[in-house]
Amino acid sequence: MTVFSEVEFTNVRELRGPLLVVGGVAGVGWDEFVEITLGSGERRHGLVLEVDRDLAVVQVLEDTAGMDPAATRAAFTGGPLRVPVGPAWLGRVCNGRGEPIDGGPPVLGPASVAVGGAPVNPVRREPPAEPVLTGVGAIDVLTTLVRGQKLPVFSAAGLPHLELAVQVAAQAVSGGEAFSVVFAGMGLTHADAAFARNGLAGRAGTGELTLLLNTADDPVIERLLTPRIALTVAEHLAFEGGRHVLVVMTDMTAYAEALREVSAARGEVPARRAYPGYLYSDLASLYERCGRIRGRPGSVTLLPVLTMPAGDITHPVPDLTGYITEGQIVLSREAHARGVYPPVDALSSLSRLMRKGAGPGRTRSDHLDVAAQLLAALARARQVRELADLVGRSALSPTDLRYLDLDEAFPQRFLAQRPDEDRPLADALDRAWDVLLTLPRSQLAMLPPEQLDAHGAS
Template identity: 50%
Template sequence: MKEYQTITEISGPLVFVEIDEPIGYDEIVEIETPNGDVRRGQVLEATSDHVAIQVFEGTEGIDRKSSVRFLGETLKMPVTEDLLGRVLDGSGQPIDGGPDIVPDSREDIVGAAINPTAREYPEEFIQTGVSAIDGMNTLVRGQKLPIFSASGLPHNDLALQIARQATVPEDAAEEGGSEFAVVFGAMGITAEEANEFMEDFERTGALERSVVFMNLADDPAVERTITPRLALTTAEYLAFEKDYHVLVILTDMTNYCEALREIGAAREEVPGRRGYPGYMYTDLATLYERAGRIEGRDGSVTQIPILTMPGDDDTHPIPDLTGYITEGQIYVDRDLNSQGIQPPIQVLPSLSRLMDDGIGEGLTREDHADVSDQMYAAYAEGEDLRDLVNIVGREALDERDNRFLDFADRFEEEFVDQGFNTNRDIEETLDIGWDLLSMFPKAELNRIDEDLIEKYYQESESETVEAPADD
């Protein structure tokens, strides 16, 4: 253990120390202030005679008289199956008043890269209980599917709904002998939001199968850079050592990226687009790519990162880079939210690139793909007609067009809108889809196989729509 009292500069969350021996990158540091307070940090940059240290608990109280001890190891997360049901702070310390954690092992928070040849292709369905996701943008085990939201939208409510409702089909769980668990990582949230999260977890009993990491808005920003890594390290242990199917929910990735920008500014790095570090793409990839399945292991890690798009702009660097790395996105829409649709998921720009591999007979239901395609096409046409109505009025549309307009309204009100406390299984979701599609004559259902139409189609009570009366 090397110890120095050679601090040369303190800049924001960074401490610069003069050294006379080589120090390893990412090495853990303890800084003892003159009043005996001990802070933890991590080597961010090292040269032959200086190191830059990012301090997790903030640099307040640290001065040139402080002692700096280099521990000779990287930051590790103490992991055990007993973490389920526990609440930790953003640096991995218990804050729930429970017993001390006795770890089975201590794992490096950077994680080990999964050998691409050892990856199994994600293709097993995860039921979230949310029709707009299960029916139209299906999540599969091992996928990374972000939620794109914006300030003032109820993405936290959606995150909690998914956390308490998400499950794998019983037959799949029995086949692999794997249980389901949730790792919830919150970064930069307010104390009010933290209380809401904890109240919901405890009220619904979801905490029993969850590990919660809480980094609050008044915690040091640099702590946000390790919170998701601690969460993912815990998830990997539960998945690949204890055979759990783990769903990792990370919110809010925008706060994480803001922390990266703050550290980059303190290091006086040349900024990239909109002031964010040029390496932000690589940094985000080191988090998102820790989702997946491994051959020979029953468990899996599935990620749902949540980010708020600054200015509702999906070309902003954070959603833009996230979209490149992940396998789709779920859009939370401001217009739907203003109409009282809950959850306000806009299915048209949303996408799950792995959906086709996780649905169908033996996974969800044989008609899933066709019903989803037909509803998507009908809703898209209804949306286009809404724009036309704004110009020419509904009276100018024929019977067929009015039917598509009615479908778009009912799709939002009956399929997307279900509230944040309703849990629909995939059978109910697809049955609602068929009920909506029954508005159309069979000839209009050109994206559904005829055998499926014969099996599931039910004649609508109002098979025709009356044409508007002429003035």
């Protein structure tokens, strides 16, 4: 990070949690980058959160521990935090501030860009049209991810969302074109960070991955920077380098908790569940940076992962995320308890752009029909399951019993796969057919007769 400092201010009025209050300042702007020098000569960095007359509130990236206000100096750079961008990020492992932790040199690039970024102008957006295949059958068949889409994963504590995020980041491809992955981990334990690093080592070794890891014991302010740096790197790789980039961000709930902590330190009036009132716009400032831009090569596709506290989908973080994004992949405690991986709840999951990226000429001609029929059958099977609990299995019709068979076959014959298994889409669709053929032909009305004949439906 390059700093251009001319004047240092020594009037540090107060240290408040991660915040530094500097007095006597002039000409300082919001989001300005600050270089802080301690009495020992140690350098720290910060961002201006608020300016009120001659007072500036600075959030310190490395925290304020060990700082003496009387011996601390702050130099304002006159501009926002910037990071170098370019292909040098590929194959690198860095902390949440973009500093290498892989033993390599600092990441350099032909230009530096402000990490704040900006949402893609809706007028210049190109509609998504090509699939991003993850190698996870449940996602590729039922909630197909499309280039430029933002599709979150809703999980809960104890479910394997990190394993799924790492698997998607390790396996995802898109049409054989130049493809890269930027993985941003926020608030991870050291064990989780090591798991992500090991699971993505293969992709990093091929020069297709950038890994940013913010751990739970890192300063909370760093957690707010991690997704912004990840998106800044991805945007340059996509719109300047012509790559299709998948950005995986986990866990967005840890990000929101960091935002709440900083908001409380600033003394802001809290909103719902003590989160700041601007949580929606803050999340939107991240999610809306993905997409395709008319006249520019490449695309940025976003897969944010978040945990729902107590499994509550109405919690502010998943609730607001759902308003901004284009669907969701929901993980199920029930499926996880049955030993199924990935434990995707198919009936609660949705990809609103799936029809833009799947079907004839994009995946397989029968893809959309099979997905629609499978979801309809699962919905009917759930109703039959509830009926069986009321009246008993013996009172069900033969057709209803076939739906129960489908309900039992779906998790084992279609959903389940190994965490290291890269399942081709053709194999996943064939498995979906195998499950559907549990039903009699008369119940497969959403599938064309020629497809039923081709698969031997009776």
